[in-house]
Amino acid sequence: MNTHAIRAIYAFEMARTRRTLLQSVVSPVLATSLYFVVFGAAIGSRIAEIDGVSYGAFIVPGLVMLTLLTQSVQNASFGIYFPRFIGTIYELLSAPVTATEIVIGYVGAAATKSVVLALLIMVTAAFFVPLQIAHPFAMLGFLVLTAITFSLLGFVIGVWADNFEKLQLVPLLVITPLTFLGGTFYSIDVLPPVWRAISLANPVVYLVNGFRWSFYGKADVSVWLCLAITFGFMLACLAVIWWIFRTGYRLKS
């Protein structure tokens, strides 16, 4: 194992985050916190509790998930796309590093950053809404697992994209809508049966519900199913990455 290489890639990516602290940390934390101010402090009291949880608190896991998903994808995709774009990828391709080492470096850094962001958002949320965490270890487990899974997805997108527009495409057109429709702001049990059934095809429903269960001990769907789907998605991403490195897709001519 080329641990020096993993460390070099990881440190390089984390340095990038530090340089852009305002844009990469402060801004997402602030943006998400606005939801807590509005729904928690301002109008939350006028909305009925869901399963005995105040509305402001109910939406926290979903909003944390939203940030976790979009930030993981954005970070990891940018991390590998940028060297391709400016040509410095030559060094990575000529270095004695395995696909596993490259992925650990890039995906590890992206996931670290989005987990830190998620924790910051939760701390901020605690100021505005009555937050409780019933299963802290499960909560951390879901957090890390989801961060890694979506950073893997981001890595795939960063290899696939051949312009900046495509890089933004998936977070904006896929992840954000799926998260908003995936029970972040409501329990899918309140939906008419047809829409509830359709919602069950949305993978984010399972991510949000698994995560919410770790906070309030309640979920619209089985926690084990949530875990299984997250793992399944991770394996799918790993398979695609394995294929990318085996064929040199978009990396080597």
Added chain:
Amino acid sequence: MEAAIEISGLSKVYASGHKALDGIDLEIRRGEIFALLGPNGAGKTTLIGIVCGLIRKSAGTVKVFGHDNVTSALQARKLVGLVPQELATDAFETVFDTVSFSRGLFGKPPAPAFVEKVLSDLSLADKRKSKIMTLSGGMKRRVMIAKALSHEPTVLFLDEPTAGVDVELRRDMWNVVRRLKAEGVTIILTTHYIDEAEEMADRVGIIDKGKLVLVEEKRDLMQKLGKKRLTLELAAPLAALPDELARFDLQLSADGSELVYSYDTRGERTGITALLSSLAAAGVRFRDLRTAESSLEEIFVSLTGRQQ
């Protein structure tokens, strides 16, 4: 002794259908400076790209110190440093950080003192804390060289290292190359400055349209294929070439002050004796004479049939 690089039957057909390399066989000896010459589009960058793992080959094998560069890619790559033709650097990192990054990427433990030395050899010492984007193009190229040297490669590829760089960088670079050679590093460079190959290389390969046209010791090559020129500085300028001298391959300079005689060093006789007695007979006297070997450039043109 095992070759530094052993290439056999190497071919590359790009997705576009273009055949960039066509059955290349080439052995690079340990510790030599090998210059690969060829016109634009000959396949030099493709060849380097395949050896370094940036481009997938279509057929053939490449071995670096006996390690196949695909099946034992990690062992092979550890030994190889690359300075690509195109300028490509990070922007926001500092010079020191980016060079240290390269060292780590190649699996070497941090060695700040060594990195400092590489930087100062390339006159980058005072730029170590500068962000790369603030550097000039020439400085960025120095950074790319420093990155390649940071991991102490055994084999170094320099793809057109001096194309479009200033005189100082050229000089610094050749100093670095000479020192690396003295340390036993094998160096493969492509260049279209033929005088550079002539000055630096131990052996020269000429590639054209994806095929190796020739590989020779530089010295042998210049002797074997080289023509020599004998230049006579005349005591008094001539208006025209006297008829008695018409049978010789002579050229009179525009101002009539010099006569240039071209002859083949491979020939049985050079014709110099005959020329000199004919000159005396015609009453043409000269003050001084000099000879010059023809340059690689002429050899190159005669082999590929075109100007670079």
